[in-house]
Amino acid sequence: MPAIEVVNLQRAFSAEVLAVAGIDLEVAEGEIYSFLGPNGAGKTTTVRMLTTLLRPTGGSARVAGHDVVAEPAAVRGAIGVALQEAALDPLMTGEELIRMQATLHGLPRPEGHERSRELLRRVGLTDAAKRRVGTYSGGMKRRLDLASALVHRPSVLFLDEPTTGLDPVSRKAIWEEVAELNDEGTTVFLTTQYLEEADQLADRVGIISSGRIVAEGTPASLKAEVGKPRLELTLAAGSEVDCAGVLERHGKLLPARDGKLIVEVDGGASEIAPVVRDLDEAGVQVESLDLVEPTLDDVFVEKTGHHLEGDEEAEAEADERPEIAPEPA
Amino acid sequence: MGVRGTLEVVAVLGRRSVLQTFRRPQLAAPLLVFPTLLLAIQSAGVGEAVNLPGFPPVDSFFQFLLPAAMVQSAMFGGNAGGIALAVDIETGFTDRLLAAPVPRFAIVAGRLAGTAALGALTALWFLAIGLIFGAPIEEGVPGALLMIVLVTMSAFAFGTIGAALALRTGSASIVQGTFPLVFVVLFLSTAFFPEDLLVEPAQTIAKYNPLSFIVDAVRDPVISTLTAEDLLLGLAGIALVGGLGTLMSLRAMRRREAMG
Numbered sequence: 001m002p003a004i005e006v007v008n009l010q011r012a013f014s015a016e017v018l019a020v021a022g023i024d025l026e027v028a029e030g031e032i033y034s035f036l037g038p039n040g041a042g043k044t045t046t047v048r049m050l051t052t053l054l055r056p057t058g059g060s061a062r063v064a065g066h067d068v069v070a071e072p073a074a075v076r077g078a079i080g081v082a083l084q085e086a087a088l089d090p091l092m093t094g095e096e097l098i099r100m101q102a103t104l105h106g107l108p109r110p111e112g113h114e115r116s117r118e119l120l121r122r123v124g125l126t127d128a129a130k131r132r133v134g135t136y137s138g139g140m141k142r143r144l145d146l147a148s149a150l151v152h153r154p155s156v157l158f159l160d161e162p163t164t165g166l167d168p169v170s171r172k173a174i175w176e177e178v179a180e181l182n183d184e185g186t187t188v189f190l191t192t193q194y195l196e197e198a199d200q201l202a203d204r205v206g207i208i209s210s211g212r213i214v215a216e217g218t219p220a221s222l223k224a225e226v227g228k229p230r231l232e233l234t235l236a237a238g239s240e241v242d243c244a245g246v247l248e249r250h251g252k253l254l255p256a257r258d259g260k261l262i263v264e265v266d267g268g269a270s271e272i273a274p275v276v277r278d279l280d281e282a283g284v285q286v287e288s289l290d291l292v293e294p295t296l297d298d299v300f301v302e303k304t305g306h307h308l309e310g311d312e313e314a315e316a317e318a319d320e321r322p323e324i325a326p327e328p329a
Numbered sequence: 330m331g332v333r334g335t336l337e338v339v340a341v342l343g344r345r346s347v348l349q350t351f352r353r354p355q356l357a358a359p360l361l362v363f364p365t366l367l368l369a370i371q372s373a374g375v376g377e378a379v380n381l382p383g384f385p386p387v388d389s390f391f392q393f394l395l396p397a398a399m400v401q402s403a404m405f406g407g408n409a410g411g412i413a414l415a416v417d418i419e420t421g422f423t424d425r426l427l428a429a430p431v432p433r434f435a436i437v438a439g440r441l442a443g444t445a446a447l448g449a450l451t452a453l454w455f456l457a458i459g460l461i462f463g464a465p466i467e468e469g470v471p472g473a474l475l476m477i478v479l480v481t482m483s484a485f486a487f488g489t490i491g492a493a494l495a496l497r498t499g500s501a502s503i504v505q506g507t508f509p510l511v512f513v514v515l516f517l518s519t520a521f522f523p524e525d526l527l528v529e530p531a532q533t534i535a536k537y538n539p540l541s542f543i544v545d546a547v548r549d550p551v552i553s554t555l556t557a558e559d560l561l562l563g564l565a566g567i568a569l570v571g572g573l574g575t576l577m578s579l580r581a582m583r584r585r586e587a588m589g
Binding site: 051073074077084087089101105106109 | 330334337338341342345348349352353417420421422424425426427428429430431586587
């Protein structure tokens with residue numbers, strides 16, 4: 001039985017605005033599935049439907065074997081949820097928050113207290129347990145949020161942009177914790193707008209744009225779809241040797257760009273040494289040589305026609321809207 | 330989740346609500362400071378009003394106003410509870426609660442339990458002020474206990490109105506914007522002046538204002554002997570406000586759930 005099973009899931013906010021335009025996906029037990037897309041793509045709307053916070057307007061979804069519309073209480077009992085922006089009460093202490101969460105999930109008080117100690121230790125917040133959440137750093141808040149989502153040992157964990165706004169160290173700490181939870185058997189569904197996060201963490205990635213999944217697969221298979229790794233070379237000044245013939249022995253030569261010679265190589269990094277050796281034997285002097293591998297951003301560009309990262313203006317515009325997207329023509 | 334589990338959730342959320350109030354002075358101030366100041370200013374400023382023909386027999390205007398201050402505090406508490414609930418909605422904290430396997434009503438009931446507990450605490454505060462500054466409770470200890478119960482119930486009832494506004498709008502600033510209405514409702518009741526001494530149309534409005542029934546019921550044990558009629562009318566006033574607020578809250582919650 002899949003941990004998450006979604007068939008033609010839709011959510012319209014009005015006749016004109018379809019935030020999620022019919023998605024199908026399946027997440028196996030024990031898998032980390034990442035929903036990758038820019039703000040406004042429909043990620044949060046999907047998570048809110050899967051966590052029973054929002055009723056779908058079409059299609060169906062089952063989480064941990066339960067229908068999200070017909071059996072919402074059973075779904076809620078089986079899932080852990082850490083929503084965007086770590087919605088924590090700044091006036092509560094970390095310990096109070098986790099104990100409250102334990103009560104919300106029906107844990108007896110002694111067990112809730114024990115679990116609170118255990119989880120705070122796990123996320124490295126034991127020393128800050130009795131401090132108010134308002135005094136925590138962004139990373140500490142995220143770790144506390146994650147801990148609170150684990151209090152009842154959920155089989156499926158939903159993380160909505162768990163590292164947005166965090167510094168690299170805090171981000172890495174969250175990644176390690178998520179990976180560890182997954183090793184323990186927890187299915188993880190996470191949304192992100194960070195390519196690296198999806199690449200590092202996910203077993204499979206679903207790329208979402210304008211409320212539709214435009215590509216899905218393992219990070220490696222998605223990247224393989226858009227091209228092979230390539231070597232980009234800049235020859236040393238005065239090097240007059242024509243090296244095209246040498247490079248063609250290793251792969252397909254692509255049109256030069258910005259003064260760089262580009263050759264596709266099937267073997268990726270393993271091709272560097274043979275290429276360098278052959279160029280040296282041919283007397284070619286190389287100033288620089290870079291191995292460039294396809295990224296998930298390349299996949300995103302291929303599928304949607306625009307970049308996922310770096311389009312700050314588009315993101316800012318999307319930030320001003322609720323999580324909605326116009327229905328594609 | 331069973332009845333016991335649900336009650337535990339209500340208790341935990343109620344406790345959070347009380348702690349939140351004490352940890353954020355701007356939430357506690359309307360409950361204690363404003364009504365106490367108004368009580369002091371009005372008692373000193375128009376204390377001679379008790380000599381007007383038609384004013385009920387009381388020891389002092391302070392004694393007459395003490396129950397009004399309690400009910401006023403309960404109303405402020407209801408408004409503050411609504412603001413706090415709206416902040417929870419705005420910050421997404423409510424989503425954390427909604428994503429847990431608890432009955433929806435328990436989330437609002439927890440907030441209301443906290444508001445009611447604060448009502449009991451403020452009733453004790455004003456009883457203490459009354460004792461210190463010479464406002465005897467004519468019905469003695471049983472009368473004081475009845476006042477605490479009535480104020481607690483009133484706070485719960487006013488809390489339902491605050492909760493309904495919060496659930497309907499999801500905006501703390503809008504709920505806060507209704508704060509002046511508390512004064513309008515208070516001045517158009519028998520809270521600060523006896524009905525017979527009000528001028529029209531305030532007199533007619535006060536005659537049917539449920540708040541008048543509530544204040545009169547709380548006032549009864551302070552200034553005279555308790556009558557069943559005043560008590561029943563007071564309970565009816567509380568039931569009316571609470572029933573209306575509960576109905577509005579339920580509708581707002583259903584709407585919010587449907588909209589997500």
